[in-house]
Amino acid sequence: MRQLLAGFEVSQALYVIAELGVATELLDGPRSVEDLAKATNADRDALGRIIRFLTPLGVFRTLDGRVEVTDLGRTLADGPVHSLRAAARYLMETHYVPFSGLLHTARTGKTGANEILGKPFFDWVTESPRLSGLQNAAMAGGGRVSLGDLLDVYQIPAGQTIADIGGADGWLLAELLTRAPERKGIVFDLPNIVAGASEVLTAAGLDKRASVVAGDFFDSIPTADVYLMSVVLHDWDDAAAVRILRNIAKAAAPGARLVLMEMVMPEDDGAHFTKTIDLVMLTLFGGRERTQAEWRRLLADGGFRLDRVVSGSGVISAIEATLS
Template identity: 50%
Template structure:
């Protein structure tokens, strides 16, 4: 999934909803000048310390517990991997606005999400969307829906980088 993809520039990368830190380990591998933060619920983040140590990143990646509806750490780049699809638009806006409140103008956000392609053809995101509709309040979104959501929160969509997997990297900049 990370083949040929690099995060936007920025010295501090916060993985919001980062669970055990596996995602930030992949993003920061080979980038020794960057620091990181794994941010998730207080009961979740202790597992990240072990994963970070196993990957030799414990000295440059901090671990912080909290609630992304309330606050997130200050960073230059924010990664939210498979987070927004869990929530309705109103909740997504709350999360994005929390990031906006912590970030400086020009900060970048990278959403790692499935993007529903146009047309009626089959796509894994469409099947996940049905599951989300039946079981949770979240949903999968089209590129246009992500752009509108980001815009409403104060971000400008920069690009969407498709991968060979069902996931894409959706990059935006805080206005």
Template identity: 45%
Template sequence: MAQVDESLPPTVVMARMLDGFLLSQALFVLAESGVATILEQEGPQTVAALAERSGSDADALARLIRTVTQHGVFRTEGDKVAVTPLGATLSEKHPQSMYGIAVGGMHLHYRAVAELGHTLRTGEPASLKYFGKPYFDHVAGNPELAALFGQAMAVFVKTLRAGMFDGYRLPEGETVADLGGGNGAVLADLLGQDGHGDRRGIVFDLPDVVEAAHATLSAAQLSDRVEVVGGSFFNEVPRADIYLLSWVLHDWNDEDAAKILKSVAAAAPAGARLLVLEEIVPGGDAPHHAKDMDLVMLSLLGGKERAEDEFRVLLDEAGFDLERVVPTPSPMVIIEAVKR
């Protein structure tokens, strides 16, 4: 979020902030309806043509377009509507598409966060009140939502994490275990840039999740070097020289995050390396993506984004020493720690 425009009266600035939900919903539905995809793929269209193609009411569509155009998402060209480079990212076909996050945000996040007041009063995740069950249980029990979640995570890997490993080299070690590795995309990216063709890997996640890694590893020609293992990192993890936790710890509160780290410590030999890929919450009042993401974690999972000192304490209590924090071109950092 941008800094407050102090040239405007506070009431005007606050009114715009309070109306922020209108913009996000407009972007969600314009993505899901296919309007952004049509414009990005086929060029400027009239509202009438867009309405017919997308199955939309023409008047409602025109008013949605008018709303987002003032934010630079679309632009008008005579009687036609064109998409801007910003709006093009809502297209399902764009190479840096945010479509998965937009549609996933509408169905996976937006409605549950409406119960944020419940979280404020009780400390419980808003999703627990809205869905009546833990967030991941709700998603796993609905195939359509599970597919949306996977799509949103794929967008994260392609966009928000893009360039993260540029110039980065893994520490010494023969085996890298990606815990909570999902479809294996992060480990495949890391090993693909590693330059050590004899290093081996393990993708570890829940049995019904990790099966998707086979296709990813096959496409990356890594099937002969990477083992796919099902299990829970709360119980036991494989032995390895290097462990990777990518966007995992922020899903959990401090108690559960400590359980995960202690499970890793129980399997890791002395001197094993741990790489934690997360955002770090900076001090002060400056805007940062992690501060917004922290509300998502609070509302949906009861997890949290953390400051560097908070990571240091968690790691220390589990038997790891935080050695350095490596900045990356993405919003995330690589926290390197070593098992005592």
């Protein structure tokens, strides 16, 4: 129990390693603590003690007085395919303090983040260019890890134009359009969030096939043949999620298809990452993770029929639906 209670200490120590770039500095091989401290502009004694704390947890190894990063620790470095460095920085800078509102949530059922921040979480994030940038980077990096091989085992339904609703910087749409050169796309999100999408699409050579549209999916949504939403609806309670779905249904071309890339909550008592994320949704956003039956009901209320669920090696599944 003492180890469980010290979880916040672990998360803060990992954040320091991510923010300072310690794991990145170790990608080329072991280095002394003194060398690492100089390279990361850190205090030698403090950094050494943080590394010592994380070493028994499998993040580092020490060899002849030098520090080596493990495969686990490499996930906090820039560069590796499964890097979570951006996620570590985003979580600690945006989730840590609002999570102190969990007791308020437990007592009232209301979102703890609103109580602590004085406003909805996303409003607070979008006011800061730094936090907005961290959020986009975290969603892109964490999203790739969560998808696993889903984009290899799942084929997006036919349709000329794919609209990525809540698409942030457009990394997922860029990936899909690269795999489907005959298609076009739209990245749609709030102005501050979608600001970096043009750069991402241009870098992928897609500026002629994809456009960036700023807006609010609670107001209106662009017309498309296929709608994609990746880990968007879990941020919202059922009433808000249904409102988003109905706006899509209103804007959709005849015969439009919808693909939700979301987690599907298992109904047993076993450990599952979705249960961790559900606590985040409860505390920060008022959203929730959903079972397959709950997804079916939600989609029906929003004007769609669930057709199938496809899973890959990651925690995200493709929930495919048809406009009913």
